[in-house]
Structure formats: structure tokens, C-alpha cells
Amino acid sequence: MGYHWNWQIFLSATPSGGDTYLGWMLAGLKMTVALSLAAWVLALLVGALMGVLRTVPSKALQRLAGAYVELFRNIPLLVQLFLWYFVLPELLPTAWGNAYKQINPVLQQFLAAWICLGLFTSARVCEQVRAGIESLPPGQKNAGLALGLTLPQTYRHVMLPMAARLVVPPLTSEFLNIFKNSAVCSTIGLLELAAQGRQLVDYTAQPYESFIAVTLMYVLINVVVMTLMHHVETHTRVPGYIGKR
Amino acid sequence: MKRYIHLALFLSTATLLTNVACAQELTGTLKKIKDSGNIALGHRESSIPFSYYDDKQQVVGYSQELMLKVVDALKAELKLPALQTKLVPVTSQNRIPLVQNGTVDIECGSTTNNTERQKQVAFSNSIFAIGTRLLTRKDSGVRDFADLAGRNVVTTAGTTSERLIRKMNDDKKLNMSIISAKDHGESFLTLETGRAVAFMMDDALLYGELAKAKKPGDWIVTGTPQSLEAYGCMLRKDDAAFKKIVDAALAKAMTSGEAEKIYKKWFQSPIPPKGLNLNFPMSDDVAKLYKSPNDKAYD
Numbered sequence: 001m002g003y004h005w006n007w008q009i010f011l012s013a014t015p016s017g018g019d020t021y022l023g024w025m026l027a028g029l030k031m032t033v034a035l036s037l038a039a040w041v042l043a044l045l046v047g048a049l050m051g052v053l054r055t056v057p058s059k060a061l062q063r064l065a066g067a068y069v070e071l072f073r074n075i076p077l078l079v080q081l082f083l084w085y086f087v088l089p090e091l092l093p094t095a096w097g098n099a100y101k102q103i104n105p106v107l108q109q110f111l112a113a114w115i116c117l118g119l120f121t122s123a124r125v126c127e128q129v130r131a132g133i134e135s136l137p138p139g140q141k142n143a144g145l146a147l148g149l150t151l152p153q154t155y156r157h158v159m160l161p162m163a164a165r166l167v168v169p170p171l172t173s174e175f176l177n178i179f180k181n182s183a184v185c186s187t188i189g190l191l192e193l194a195a196q197g198r199q200l201v202d203y204t205a206q207p208y209e210s211f212i213a214v215t216l217m218y219v220l221i222n223v224v225v226m227t228l229m230h231h232v233e234t235h236t237r238v239p240g241y242i243g244k245r
Numbered sequence: 246m247k248r249y250i251h252l253a254l255f256l257s258t259a260t261l262l263t264n265v266a267c268a269q270e271l272t273g274t275l276k277k278i279k280d281s282g283n284i285a286l287g288h289r290e291s292s293i294p295f296s297y298y299d300d301k302q303q304v305v306g307y308s309q310e311l312m313l314k315v316v317d318a319l320k321a322e323l324k325l326p327a328l329q330t331k332l333v334p335v336t337s338q339n340r341i342p343l344v345q346n347g348t349v350d351i352e353c354g355s356t357t358n359n360t361e362r363q364k365q366v367a368f369s370n371s372i373f374a375i376g377t378r379l380l381t382r383k384d385s386g387v388r389d390f391a392d393l394a395g396r397n398v399v400t401t402a403g404t405t406s407e408r409l410i411r412k413m414n415d416d417k418k419l420n421m422s423i424i425s426a427k428d429h430g431e432s433f434l435t436l437e438t439g440r441a442v443a444f445m446m447d448d449a450l451l452y453g454e455l456a457k458a459k460k461p462g463d464w465i466v467t468g469t470p471q472s473l474e475a476y477g478c479m480l481r482k483d484d485a486a487f488k489k490i491v492d493a494a495l496a497k498a499m500t501s502g503e504a505e506k507i508y509k510k511w512f513q514s515p516i517p518p519k520g521l522n523l524n525f526p527m528s529d530d531v532a533k534l535y536k537s538p539n540d541k542a543y544d
Contacts, residue, residue: 003345016411090438101440105397105424108440189402189424198338199425202403205365207342 009204010213021200028196029217035113035192036179042118043178047125052155054130065126072123077184080120085112085188106190113185121178128170132163165236172229179221193217274350274480274487275323283329284319286312287343287352287479290334291430293453295373295476296354299517304332307511311372311498312353312478318494336428337403341365344479351478351491355450357405358477358542367488368477370495370538372504374530375447376470377406380436380454382463387443389468391419399424399432399441406445409471429454447474449512449525456521473530473543496538504535 010022019027053065072080085108089097101108136159144154186195197214201207271279278284288304289296295308320328333349340356343349344366351369358368381387387396390413400407402425414421424441426432433454436444444451451466458464478495480488498504505527510516512525 015408016415018415086434086438098439101438102397105422105440187427189426191425198402201342202338203408205341205362 003208005209006204006206007209009200009206009209012204015203021204024196024199025193025213025217028191028193029221031190031192032179032182032194033221035110035117035185035190036182038114039117039121039182040175040178042114043121043125043174045122046119047122048129048160050122050126051129051133052160054126055133056151069123069126072119073127077116077120077181078187081112081116081184081188084116085109088112109185109188109190112188113182113190117178117181117185120181121174124174124177125171128167128174129163131170132167133159135166136162162238162241165238165241168229168233168236172226172233175225175229176222179225180218271323272486273484275490277347278319278328278350279323279325282325282327283331284316285331285333285348285350286316287333287335287340287349287354288312289354290336291428292355292450293429293456294511294516294523295449295453297453301517305517306354307507308353308355308372308476308478310507310511311495311504312351314498314503315351315353315369315478315491315494318490318497322490337401340479344481347481350487351480353478355447355476356479357447357474358540359405359474359544360542362479363542365482367480367482367484368540368542369480369488369491370499370540371475371477371534372495373449373476374528374534374543375449375474375476377409377445377472377474378448378451378466378470379443379445379468380433380451380464380466381443383465384463385442387467390471391417393421393443394419395421396443397422397424397441398443398445399426399435400445401426401429401432404446405472405474406447410445413471430457433457445471452512452523452525456516456519456523461521475530475534475541475543477540492538492540499535499538 010025011020013019014021014024017024050065050068053061054069056062075083089100091097092100140158140162141154144158145151149157182192183194186192186198189195191199193214197210200210200213204210288306288309291297292306292308294306296304296306299305316328316330320326333343335343335349335352335354337356340349340352340354341362344352353369353372355373356362356368358371362368379387379390379393387393398410398421400410400423407423407425410421410423413419414423424435426435429446429450432444432446435441437458444454445468446454448466448470455461455464455466478491480491495504498507508527508531512523512527515522
């Protein structure tokens, strides 16, 4: 193949910025983790809210939440990202749009990526939460109401604690997905892990080493997340409620 | 005695014939082209006016036409009049790996020939010479690189301009915010929407992007050139036989006046997609290249 392997590139100095190429990769890793965690928080909050709205008695709220889910699930992630980053500033009033476009470019990219990733994942979290709530026996809600709790109180004290425990496995998948989907945000110029991998290829012309390193870092993230969620699952499960144990 | 003479004659003829057969033995890219009957041509998608898609999604441009002249020369040299061409779009990020791993046999677009890249790939005779400058609005107040202090600048990822501007930012502490866009089209979009105040790139490509603007009169190419660079076609390293044919074809086009005609067609007449004339007169460096074709990098 005539390819020259050179694993020393990670320790060599970059032509600008006074860093090493490994330093660039780690900066990308930090950006990926920060973006994904922030987006996950947004996704959980909005998704849980929408999931609850899909199960309340009010038909209007149900339809609203349903429309929200259809909107964010049916548009591809990349298209959503371009809409938030390129199109939204143009739709604002000219003065606001211009002012927004002058703020730090990295902040603009991070904001667009955060909102896009958060809302995209929230639609999927919404469906998971709805499935969790609907799989509870109807007696739970009725018992709560019969005891004199209001509907919000029933959700808060009876239904959601059990539903949350039920949906930890699918939510783990969504959590892992959000880290992988963050790679899409490199298309708007955000220097997260995948983008830094491409920068390394440009500057060192060593694509195999760069992408092997990027892959290993994603695998590392995945292993950490899976271990964490496994602990969450084992420590929050209600013995005897689902299948074994 | 007669039998020995016959034997000697037979052996010497056989040796001569074998030698001639060995001289015809093709290696490397030429062998690949001859065996497969097709050649993979790397091209760019939006490097106006060198290699890009016109409004009918056909690949056109100055470098593209020179590359097709090389293909004609290969057809003649390898005696393959039915040689098929496979067009492979590349980006500034993947062009070197794609040439190295064999997906692309030759890439003629807007690739700078420099000593660092010569460690990875080989370059043909240079087909153009440019200086890296800035594209900005006439009323932006930016006239040279020093005016960029503290402002947003966009450039295309994976290019020599990106390295230069990042280095300049560090050395001169200009505190610029540098945006690296995916390709020249996206860089210009970033500039046009006002996210960046200037776009740093090779001047010929800047003129090309200007041709796509809604109002070309609003923009100027300005700034002292930060580097002088030569464009060349990229080939795989250590393939002297292929390089020889490519160089000969390009040299012939340059010295015979064909290249000048192609230059006029793409830099001094209306070009797709909007029929704008770049009005970019031939620089002294390009004229020098045409007179004496060479593959030297400027750095």
C-alpha cells in the first residue's frame, strides 16, 4: 500500500497554537463531551415534559406534543442543524441577526449545535417516556387520583418514578446516540472530536492514525456511559417489579 | 558448425526480443490504467474557475480541461482510444489520502505544490501560480491583514491558507476568530451572510467565488499576498513513468499556446454558472510557467 505509519505525530507540535496534535484531539474530546452532556440535559427536560403531555387527558395538549414529536423526528438531523445555524439568524429582524452573527463564532456554533441536538433527541426521549408511562397498569393513576392527589401530584409521586425506572435501558441508547450524533455538528465548523480528527488528517496527512485515535476516544466515551447507566439501573431498580430479581 | 551458428543466432534473437518485451512492461499507474481500461480523475466541486460543477452539474474548469488534455496524451501513449474516465469528486481534506490509496489516479484542481505535501504525493508540472489574499466587502474597512485584528475571518479547512492565518494569528497576536468552513462555497456563504468580515484564500479562487455573489460589485480582493504558491496535478509518489507522460502533456499544452487559450476561456471570458467574466489578467508568474514548465514548489 505504500503507507508510512507514524504514531509519533500525536506528540509532535502543531504548526500554530503551541500545542501537540494530541492536545488538539483532547480539546475536541472536551468539546464533544460538553456539547453532548448539555444537549442531553435539554433533551431530558423537554422530552420528559413532552412525554407527559402526550399522556394527559387533554386532547389539545396531546396533539401539541404529537406535532412536536413528528416535526423533530421527521427532519434529518443535518438539515435541522443547517436550519438552526444558517437559516435562523436570517429570519431574525436584520439588526438582531447582524448582532447575533458578530458574537464569537465558536459560541454561535455551540448554541446552534446544542439546541439542534437537544431538541432532536428530546423527540425520541418523549416517545420513550410516553411508552414508559403507558406501560404502567392503569390502576396506578386511578389509585393516585382516588387517594385525593391531583393529576400533577399523581404523575410526580406515583407514575413518573416507576416509568423512569422502566425506560432506563432505552434512555441509555439515546444517551449513547447523542454522543455519536454530535459528530454531525462538525459540518458547521464546530471543532469537536470528529472535526479535530479531520484537522489532524489535513495537517499531518496520516489519516489512519488520526481516525483510529478518534474511534478509540468514541469507544472510551461509550464505555464510560454504559458503565454509568448500568450503575444507575442497578441502584434504582425496584426489586421484583420487572422480570428477574 | 552450421548448427552452432543457427543456435547462436536463435539465442541472440530470443534475447533481443525478450529485452524489447521487458521495455514494454508497464508499472504502477500506467499498468493499472492499461489493465482496467479506465482512469480515475479527481476533481473539485466548487473551486471556481479551476474545477467545479456548472449549472448543469457537469465538471468544468481550467484544471479540468488541462487534465482532459493529459487523458488524451495517455490514450495516445498507451494506445487505448477507448479509455474510460471515472470522475471522482474530492475535497481539500480527502484529496491526498484518495490519491495515496489508489481511488484517484490523478487530481487536477487547485492543489498547492509544496515540499511538505511532496513527502506524501508527487506533483506534475505546475499549472498555475497564485498569491493568498483576502476577499471582503468594499465598505468593510479591511484593506490588509493587519486590519483583521479582533475580527472574524473565514477560510476553508485543509488548505494552506488555513495554516497561514492560524500561524499569523499566533505570531502577530491579532486575536482573530478563525472559522474553518467545509469548502470554498460554504466559506463564501459564511462571508456573504456577515458572519465573517473577510475570506482568506488563493486569489484565483477568490475571484471565482466573487463570480457567484449576488452583487459582485460589492466585493474586492485585497491584501498583500501572504504566500506565492504553485498549483500542480497530484499523482502517486515514486511513479516516474506516469509522471513523465503527464508532465510532457502539460508542457506541450503550455508551450504550444493551448494553455493560454484555456486560460483566456476561464479567466477572461464569461463562465458558468452566472456568465460573469472574472477579468483576471495573466500574472507574470503564470506567464513564466507557460514559457518554461516546471514542477518546483515555491517554498
